[in-house]
Amino acid sequence: MAYLVSHPDEVKVVSKRFGMGATNLDRYLELDGYKAVQKAISMGPDAIINEVKASNLRGRGGAGFPTGLKWSFVPKQSAKPKYVLCNGDESEPGTCKDRLIFEHDPHAVIEGVMIAALAVGAKSGYIYVRGEYRYLLEIMEKAVADAYARGFIGNNIFGSGIDLEIFTHSGAGAYEVGEESALMESLEGKRGIPRIRPPFPAVVGLWGGPTVINNAETLASVPHIILGGGEWFANLGTPRNGGTRLFCMSGELEKPGVYELPMGYNLKKMIYEVSGGMTKGRNLKGVVPGGSSVQILTPDEIDVAMDFDSMMKAGSMLGSGGVIVLDDQMCIVRFALRVAKFYQHESCGWCIPCREGTDWMKKTLTRFHAGGGAAKDIDNLKYLAENMLGRTFCPLGDAAAMPIISYIQKFRKEFEDHLDGKPCPYEKAAEPALV
Amino acid sequence: MKFSDQLEQRFSTMVTHYPTKRSVLVPMLLYIQDEVGALTDEAIHEVAQRTELSDLEVRNVISYYSMLRTRPVGKYNLQVCTNVSCLLRGADDIFEHCKKKLGIGNKESTPDGLFHLEEVECIGACSWAPALMMNYEFHENLTPTKIDELIDGLKKKEQQ
Ligand SMILES: Cc1cc2nc3c(=O)[nH]c(=O)nc-3n(C[C@H](O)[C@H](O)[C@H](O)COP(=O)(O)O)c2cc1C
Ligand code: SF4
Ligand code: FES
Numbered sequence: 001m002a003y004l005v006s007h008p009d010e011v012k013v014v015s016k017r018f019g020m021g022a023t024n025l026d027r028y029l030e031l032d033g034y035k036a037v038q039k040a041i042s043m044g045p046d047a048i049i050n051e052v053k054a055s056n057l058r059g060r061g062g063a064g065f066p067t068g069l070k071w072s073f074v075p076k077q078s079a080k081p082k083y084v085l086c087n088g089d090e091s092e093p094g095t096c097k098d099r100l101i102f103e104h105d106p107h108a109v110i111e112g113v114m115i116a117a118l119a120v121g122a123k124s125g126y127i128y129v130r131g132e133y134r135y136l137l138e139i140m141e142k143a144v145a146d147a148y149a150r151g152f153i154g155n156n157i158f159g160s161g162i163d164l165e166i167f168t169h170s171g172a173g174a175y176e177v178g179e180e181s182a183l184m185e186s187l188e189g190k191r192g193i194p195r196i197r198p199p200f201p202a203v204v205g206l207w208g209g210p211t212v213i214n215n216a217e218t219l220a221s222v223p224h225i226i227l228g229g230g231e232w233f234a235n236l237g238t239p240r241n242g243g244t245r246l247f248c249m250s251g252e253l254e255k256p257g258v259y260e261l262p263m264g265y266n267l268k269k270m271i272y273e274v275s276g277g278m279t280k281g282r283n284l285k286g287v288v289p290g291g292s293s294v295q296i297l298t299p300d301e302i303d304v305a306m307d308f309d310s311m312m313k314a315g316s317m318l319g320s321g322g323v324i325v326l327d328d329q330m331c332i333v334r335f336a337l338r339v340a341k342f343y344q345h346e347s348c349g350w351c352i353p354c355r356e357g358t359d360w361m362k363k364t365l366t367r368f369h370a371g372g373g374a375a376k377d378i379d380n381l382k383y384l385a386e387n388m389l390g391r392t393f394c395p396l397g398d399a400a401a402m403p404i405i406s407y408i409q410k411f412r413k414e415f416e417d418h419l420d421g422k423p424c425p426y427e428k429a430a431e432p433a434l435v
Numbered sequence: 436m437k438f439s440d441q442l443e444q445r446f447s448t449m450v451t452h453y454p455t456k457r458s459v460l461v462p463m464l465l466y467i468q469d470e471v472g473a474l475t476d477e478a479i480h481e482v483a484q485r486t487e488l489s490d491l492e493v494r495n496v497i498s499y500y501s502m503l504r505t506r507p508v509g510k511y512n513l514q515v516c517t518n519v520s521c522l523l524r525g526a527d528d529i530f531e532h533c534k535k536k537l538g539i540g541n542k543e544s545t546p547d548g549l550f551h552l553e554e555v556e557c558i559g560a561c562s563w564a565p566a567l568m569m570n571y572e573f574h575e576n577l578t579p580t581k582i583d584e585l586i587d588g589l590k591k592k593e594q595q
Contacts, residue, residue, distance in 0.1 A: 003563060003575075081454075093518040093557040131465055131502045132558055134571035167452040170462035173502030175556065188453075189460030189486070191499040207454050250520035250561040257562050292519055292557075322561060324519055338522050342556055348499075 004100075005257030007274045011236060013224050013244050014217060015260040018104040023139055025146040028107045034152055036223035040115045041160045043226075048119040052222065054230030056242030061087055061178075061215030062291065062320045063395075064308040067222075071212055073202035074120040080209035082122040084113050085187065085201075088129040088136075088216045089171055089178035092291035093342060094322025097246035097258050098216040102129065102136035105220065106143035110166060112219030114153070115226060116212050117164055124165045126206075127216075128187060131172040140168045175346040179394050180213045182348070193350050194394040217246055217321075237263030241307035245318075251325030252279040264305040271302070271325055282327035286410070290319020292339050293399035295406035296326075316406075331426035332411040333418055336404055337365040343400030354397035357388040361404055371421045378415045382408045436477035442467060446485065456486045460496055464503055472507040479505075501555075509544035509551030511589050513537075514568045517554050520561035529565045530554055532579045536586055549593060550586070 004019050012018075021027045028034070040048050053068030074082060086109060090098040101109060113125035127144075129137040144166055147153045155163045174192050176182050182192035184206050205211020221243060225233045234242040241263040247270060249256045254276030261270065267289060271277065278284055286296045289306065295316040297304075304314045311318040326335065344358040364381050367373060385401035392398065408415060417425050438446060445466055449459045460482070467478050474497055476490075483493045497503045515533055517526040534540060537550050544551040560566035563575035567582075574585060 090559050091557060094520050094561050095557070096559045096561045096563070099559045130559070131461075131500070132568060132571070135573075165452075169452075170465055172461050172465045172500035174500050186461055187458060188455065189457035189496065191496055248562050250564055251523045256564075288519070322520075324523070324561070326523060330523055335519065335522070338517070338519055342518060345556060 003257065005255060005259065007259055009265070009269075009274060010260050011244050011262050012260050013228075013233075013236070014101065014108070014220050014246060015104075015258075016224075017108070018100060020104075022105050022107065023103075023143065025107065025143070025150065028105075032227065033107055034111060036226040037111050037114045037118070037152075038158050040118050040226050041158055041162070045119050045121060048115060048226070051230040052119070052225060055225040055233040056230075056237065056240055057218065057221055057225060057233065058241060058308055059215055060217035060221070060245065060321065061180075062092065062293070062317075064318060067214060067218055070202060070214075071116065071119050073200065074210045074212060075203065076121065078121075078210050080207070081124065082117075082120055082209050083206045083211040084116045084120070084122045084125040085183065085206060085211055085213045086113050086125065086127040086216055086219050087178060087180065087183055087213055088127060088133070089175075089183060090130055090133070090216070091175040091178050092293060092320040092322060093339075094248060094250055094288065094291045094324040095320040096248050096250075097321055099133060099136060100246070100258055101216050101220050102133065102140055106140050107147065108220040108223055109140070109216055110143060110147055110153070112214075112222040113166055114157075114164060115222050116214065116219060118162070120210070120212055122210075122212070123163055124167070126187060127166065127168045128183060129168060129170055131170050134170075137168060137170050144168055175342075176348045176394075176396055179396065182394070183213065184211065191348070193348055196393075238305060238307045238310070240309060245306070245321050247306070248320075248322045249275040249325070250322065252282045252327040252329075253277070253325055254279060261306070264307040264310065267297075267302045267304050267306050267323070270306065270323060275325075278325070278327055282329060285326040285328045285330060285332070287326065288316075288322075288324040288403070290317045291322040292324065292342065293317075293403060294319045295402055296410060298410050329426075331369070331424050332407050332414045333365065333369045334424065334426070336407045337362070337369050339403055340365050340400070343396065347396060347400070351393035351397070353388045354392040354394075354400065357384055357397065358400050360384055361400070368415070368418060369424060371418065371424070373415075373418050375416070375419055378408060378412065436471075436475065436481045438481065439470060442470060457488055460486060460488075460493070461500065464493075464497060464500075468503060474503060474505050510549050512551045512553065512568075512570055513586075514553045514555040514558070516556065516558045516560065516564070516566050516568075518557040518561075520557070521565040524564040526565040529567070529577050529579070529582065532582055533567075533586075536582060549590070 057067040058064040177186045177192035181195035201211045340361040344362040349355045385404045388401040565577045566575040
């Protein structure tokens with residue numbers, strides 16, 4: 001059970017039905033449920049796509065690609081069946097928002113998948129839920145079954161003459177499977193090794209058919225856009241960054257939790273006002289604003305707007321919405337080591353720069369943190385990471401390298417303080433639990 | 436291996452959801468494991484036959500996914516997240532506490548086969564860190580006391 005929090009600055013769109021019993025279909029209907037899909041049917045594909053384009057909705061999975069534009073890439077005519085695939089693999093460290101959507105508003109995900117399918121002419125949709133989220137898969141399964149029982153999904157939905165099937169699908173533990181092409185491989189019953197692009201999934205995806213892949217939060221936003229209008233949604237955010245976002249606040253904060261705030265909300269306020277500031281007795285050391293894959297910001301860099309473009313300008317990324325707040329009791333080398341260890345564990349091993357690079361980063365940082373570091377290790381580590389950038393088969397390689405580079409760039413002194421066999425000066429427990 | 440009625444029903448429904456048979460593989464393997472405890476040679480062979488794959492191809496898929504395993508582990512699988520959000524809120528101490536309490540190390544089971552302990556990557560409980568999963572159950576905002584209560588409670592349940 002995930003706990004709900006709230007703050008007056010929140011603008012509840014996706015989280016509107018959280019805590020309101022909307023897993024129950026009748027309750028969901030009372031709360032405007034399945035109205036959006038009926039409206040979408042009357043609008044037709046082109047109008048749906050235009051509305052989503054006007055909303056400035058951008059992918060909540062991490063990359064921030066404009067959703068309407070993505071949908072418009074799907075060919076109108078296709079010899080092979082088209083598909084919609086909802087990405088519920090949620091495994092980016094620091095991210096725990098899709099979980100709340102599945103838990104509290106499963107029908108909104110279904111409706112989002114349906115509207116995407118209507119927009120691109122797909123007849124089947126799949127909702128992929130990470131294997132660890134079994135209780136959420138069960139909630140989704142029940143929601144799908146209930147919707148079928150009422151005839152909302154299946155043949156001739158809402159008397160439109162359109163047939164539409166929706167299925168749920170469980171993963172079995174793998175971060176890399178969240179990457180869209182690996183996700184398709186996994187759904188097809190294979191190892192999650194990414195596919196080469198182009199062709200992009202919108203053209204050649206699941207079983208060779210054109211496929212729209214979107215994050216669960218992206219899809220859950222869509223029904224609200226259809227009902228409220230693209231312009232309304234766009235105006236909630238900043239230019240080119242429409243709507244709101246579920247921000248997952250974690251770390252030593254007084255009130256950690258998932259808050260829905262308008263795009264462009266100030267990061268500093270997010271920490272000091274919305275999340276109640278740092279835990280008593282702790283001071284801010286840095287912020288990783290978009291899941292473990294993005295660059296760290298120092299305390300003097302956080303007076304920025306949290307939208308995709310502003311974060312790029314600030315030298316980081318909005319990413320997955322996981323705002324990880326580091327306090328002064330955390331050693332940056334220790335933190336870097338845990339991040340490196342994660343990517344080393346999750347690298348699928350397909351391409352050499354990522355497979356070998358993550359392994360070397362982990363090995364070097366392990367030795368370094370334990371006090372066996374040499375001065376040249378710092379530059380070597382940075383050089384290694386820089387040489388992974390852009391040279392890997394999928395973005396996981398960059399995701400592993402970028403944060404490490406940023407830690408060294410911004411906290412070099414902390415690395416240097418670990419030299420000459422000195423025990424880690426930044427934390428009480430110098431030894432990592434396990435490497 | 437003969438599928439139980441439940442697995443049989445799962446399989447026959449799921450196989451209608453996709454254009455290829457092997458698409459059922461990942462979820463199906465997990466469901467089998469949940470029932471049998473591990474993906475035994477017999478289970479692998481059965482799935483391979485049903486999906487028209489070689490046993491080796493199925494093994495190849497199993498080896499990719501961190502939740503799938505070919506050997507059984509303790510009945511209660513404690514998976515402690517030590518990734519960054521949890522690390523910041525004391526996951527290392529939590530993991531150490533579990534080790535001490537159970538008298539076992541990472542990826543080990545207690546001799547009575549009751550408990551298994553594992554350090555895992557982010558489980559999606561970052562805002563409620565530190566956290567662990569016990570089988571499919573989330574336990575969040577952990578403290579040593581909460582862990583003691585969880586483990587002692589399970590022990591008690593087993594004695595009854
Ligand atoms: C290594 C890696 C892991 C990813 N994990 C996820 C994930 O767990 N969930 C998700 O929605 N997107 C994830 N993505 C992004 C997807 O590849 C894809 O961009 C996204 O699902 C598209 O949906 P969106 O446009 O709605 O964001 C991941 C990407 C990479 C490279
Ligand atoms: S970058 Fe890493 S995860 Fe991606 S294909 Fe290469 S080895 Fe696999
Ligand atoms: S980092 Fe521990 S649950 Fe996400």
